[in-house]
Every structure is written in structure tokens, then in C-alpha cells.
Amino acid sequence: MPLSLNSALDDLGLSGIRRFSSLAAQTPGCVSLALGEPCEETPPNVRARVGEDLDRGLTHYPPNNGFAWLREAICAWEAERGVRLSPDSVIVTDGATEALFCAITALLNPGDEVIVPTPAFLLYGSLVRLARGVPVALDTTASDFQIDPQALARSVTPRTKAIVVTSPNNPTGCVLGRRSMDAVAEAARTRGLYVICDDVYGELCYEPGHRRFPALYPELADRTVVANSLSKPWAMTGWRLGWVGAGERVAAAMAKVHQYAVSSVPAFLQHAAVEALATNTAPMRASYQARRDLTTEALARMGLPTVTPRGAFYAFPSIEGLGVASGEFCERAIREAGVALVPGACFGGEGHVRLSYAADEGTLATGLERLAGFVGALRG
Ligand SMILES: Cc1ncc(COP(=O)(O)O)c(C=O)c1O
Known part of the structure; x- marks a missing residue:
């Protein structure tokens, strides 16, 4: 019999965010909008x-x-x-x-x-x-x-x-x-x-x-x-x-x-x-705000209801009308459309997916385009 470990750890899963970003990394050509990781470099x-x-x-x-x-x-x-x-x-x-x-x-x-x-x-x-x-x-x-x-x-x-x-x-x-x-x-x-x-x-x-x-x-x-x-x-x-x-x-x-x-x-x-x-954060904020606008406009065109994000670099659109759970949505989006998001279920928010717009504008635009195609295909 193995010796016991701290039982407080028994129910702690590994981060779902990491799981989906690794899945993205293993999928050739996949664009990741999964991680909350700024694409910028630390100021020189x-x-x-x-x-x-x-x-x-x-x-x-x-x-x-x-x-x-x-x-x-x-x-x-x-x-x-x-x-x-x-x-x-x-x-x-x-x-x-x-x-x-x-x-x-x-x-x-x-x-x-x-x-x-x-x-x-x-x-x-x-x-x-x-x-x-x-x-x-x-x-x-x-x-x-x-x-x-x-x-x-x-x-x-x-x-x-x-x-x-x-x-x-x-x-x-x-x-x-x-x-x-x-x-x-x-x-x-x-x-x-x-x-x-x-x-x-x-x-x-x-x-x-x-x-x-x-x-x-x-x-x-x-x-x-x-x-x-x-x-x-x-x-x-x-x-x-x-x-x-x-x-x-x-x-x-x-x-x-x-x-x-x-x-x-x-x-x-x-x-x-x-x-x-001592380094001004305003340029970073302005750049995220521009990417927020790109994101919310694209999600609106896809018909995914989204409470307008007013900070951070995430959008959390509802996928409730699409008839798939958030885990399945994200796995299929990686496999079928080459775009990675994180299931809302990882945050206690089933019926939604998290999209990080901390990626650079080109990556974001490609990811949004692929997402639009995937949502369109799900709607048939
Ligand atoms: C809400 C929130 N709190 C805390 C953290 C952890 O931040 P840190 O990198 O400073 O440990 C994160 C990282 O994504 C976060 O989103």
C-alpha cells in the first residue's frame, strides 16, 4: 500500500487553461487565444x-x-x-x-x-x-x-x-x-x-x-x-x-x-x-482596448452574446445557443478550426468560452476569423 499524501490535494485538478494551451501547442498551425499572456516584451x-x-x-x-x-x-x-x-x-x-x-x-x-x-x-x-x-x-x-x-x-x-x-x-x-x-x-x-x-x-x-x-x-x-x-x-x-x-x-x-x-x-x-x-502603463492599456474593440465587434458579427469587457484582456461570450458544452466546443475548435480558447467550465461558467485577446493583432484577427468559421459550421 502506498504511503498517504496530503488529502487536501486529492480534488485539485491541474489547470484547464494549461491543458487547452498544451493541446493547442501540439496541434500544428493552431492559433492560441487561450493564455492570459501579453504578447509584448517587458519594457527595455x-x-x-x-x-x-x-x-x-x-x-x-x-x-x-x-x-x-x-x-x-x-x-x-x-x-x-x-x-x-x-x-x-x-x-x-x-x-x-x-x-x-x-x-x-x-x-x-x-x-x-x-x-x-x-x-x-x-x-x-x-x-x-x-x-x-x-x-x-x-x-x-x-x-x-x-x-x-x-x-x-x-x-x-x-x-x-x-x-x-x-x-x-x-x-x-x-x-x-x-x-x-x-x-x-x-x-x-x-x-x-x-x-x-x-x-x-x-x-x-x-x-x-x-x-x-x-x-x-x-x-x-x-x-x-x-x-x-x-x-x-x-x-x-x-x-x-x-x-x-x-x-x-x-x-x-x-x-x-x-x-x-x-x-x-x-x-x-x-x-x-x-x-x-515608474513606467507608464497607458500605451499597453490603449493597445488592449483596441484589441478589445476588434474582439467584441467580431463576436457580435458571429452572433455570440458577450457582456462587454471593460478591463483585463478577456472576452467571455456565451455559446449557449450552439448546443455543445464548453469543453467539447474548445476541443473541436482546436481540431476542426485551429483556434484555441478555454472552456467556461474551467472557471465555473459553463455555457461560455474564454477568449484571451492578449495575442498580437495579426494572431487575434486570424483566430477570430477561424472562430467565426467554426461557429458558422456549428450552426450548419
Ligand atoms: C485574476 C488573476 N489573479 C492572479 C493571477 C496570477 O498572476 P501572477 O502572474 O502575478 O502570479 C492571474 C494570472 O493569470 C490572474 O488572471
Whole structure:
């Protein structure tokens, strides 16, 4: 008999996103609109900083939570966006993935429930399960991916510990409106919940004047956790750099998790992170907005109902009228039309598919054309 393993891992599948992008990679000529991976390069000024720091010998253990000058730069950057964090309560992490791991591990006791508005990025549910908590899906499909205050109130139980807010959202591209945000704030205030804000797409929002949850409700700072990262707005997915910030008590608990899990992020990347924060993200945002427009116009011509994405780089059209489940749709789209998307089912959003328009314009145009052909063929 084999020796036992941690049973919290038993139900955790491998990422469906990775599965479909590997299938695409193995299919000759397939165009992939599956991965949330910017096609741009990291800005040259950011890349140049790493060489300088390696030459200077910045190659020894850095402080666990990151150099003070980086944490100060992060707080200054967040303050410009109305988010107040103290450098002593910020931890530089291995991307938002580790930021969320630190948050969920630090907050949860076994059996604690975390409300996850769905469709959602699959990481949250998996991290909650790893921490022996219980993810509770709050389906937002019927309300155009906004949070319905009554539905949220009904999801809260005496075991609810936290709610996740992701705006702009992966996979829907939707930005939560004030009614949704107020509903979360009200639940946090009156039912004593933490709010875990996954703000990785906060910079990639096309709504002028958009403010993130932590900026809207500074009075909830003691129960708000901010996870953020350099991955998307500066095309730095491979650098594995992000941060997590919270009130003093929560930050101290997260720092323990961070210290025991990864110790610290590479010393010679940290000046480059400061350089990135000083680099304007507007051109990247404008370029995504143009690709968003191309995408939504093409989906409309295909007759696939889509809630207009207002940020990130995803569209989440409904395929409900086509009579196939999202998994079958995506497998057949790869095989029969040479275009890869991700099934909505991977995000708790059956009846939809996720299309990433982070690809370059040429690839995107080809992918949309092939998708149109495939949808046409399905309709007969
Ligand atoms: C909503 C969301 N959160 C977190 C992450 C992880 O980001 P990072 O690369 O910073 O770990 C992603 C990556 O796709 C994401 O879409």
C-alpha cells in the first residue's frame, strides 16, 4: 500500500487553461487565444536594470519582505491610485499567485468558507481547499457578472471568513460597478469578513476614473488584503514579481507564510520592479482596448452574446445557443478550426468560452476569423 499524501490535494485538478494551451501547442498551425499572456516584451528600461544589478553583485539574500526602497515605491504607486498601504505591511511576493497563497493561508482555519464570485480564476478555490477551507461559489452569470447584493447576503454563513473581489475580472473582463462593490463592503462591515482583492488587472481597466475596492473603502483597511503584481500591465509574467499588503496584524501573519514558503524574491530583480512601477502603463492599456474593440465587434458579427469587457484582456461570450458544452466546443475548435480558447467550465461558467485577446493583432484577427468559421459550421 502506498504511503498517504496530503488529502487536501486529492480534488485539485491541474489547470484547464494549461491543458487547452498544451493541446493547442501540439496541434500544428493552431492559433492560441487561450493564455492570459501579453504578447509584448517587458519594457527595455526594466530589463536593463537587472544586468546592472547583477554586475553590482546584488546577488545575496535580500530582506524577507523585500528591500525597503521597493516596498516604499509600491506604497507610493498604490497611493497614487488612492490605496493606502504602509511599507511595513507590504510583502514582495512571487507574483500575485504567492500573494494570494499568503493571504489565504494566513486568514483561514479549517472549515472556514470563502465566497468566490464565479466565473472566477481557478486559483482561489484551489488555495482555499489547500488551506482546508471551503470555497463557496456565488454565481454572477444572471446579473451580467455583477454581484447581486441579495444573493451575496444569502451566501454568508457563520463560517464565512472572506470574499474575493477580482475587478477587472478573469475570465469575464467585467469591472464591478458601485452596487456590487457596495454589497461587498456592506457584507465585510456588517458580517465581519475579510475582502481579498485580486487587483492584478487594476491597471488594465478601460473605464475612466475606475477605482479599486481598497481605494473606495479605506475604512475597511483592517480587513482588506490587496494582492497585486507586475505580470500583466508591464508584460512581466515570467519575472514572478508581485506584492501583498494589508493591515499590520494580517501582514505580520502573511509575512510568516511568505518566509517559510519562499523566503524572499530575487535581490537583483527588485530595482527593476521599481523601474517598472515608474513606467507608464497607458500605451499597453490603449493597445488592449483596441484589441478589445476588434474582439467584441467580431463576436457580435458571429452572433455570440458577450457582456462587454471593460478591463483585463478577456472576452467571455456565451455559446449557449450552439448546443455543445464548453469543453467539447474548445476541443473541436482546436481540431476542426485551429483556434484555441478555454472552456467556461474551467472557471465555473459553463455555457461560455474564454477568449484571451492578449495575442498580437495579426494572431487575434486570424483566430477570430477561424472562430467565426467554426461557429458558422456549428450552426450548419
Ligand atoms: C485574476 C488573476 N489573479 C492572479 C493571477 C496570477 O498572476 P501572477 O502572474 O502575478 O502570479 C492571474 C494570472 O493569470 C490572474 O488572471
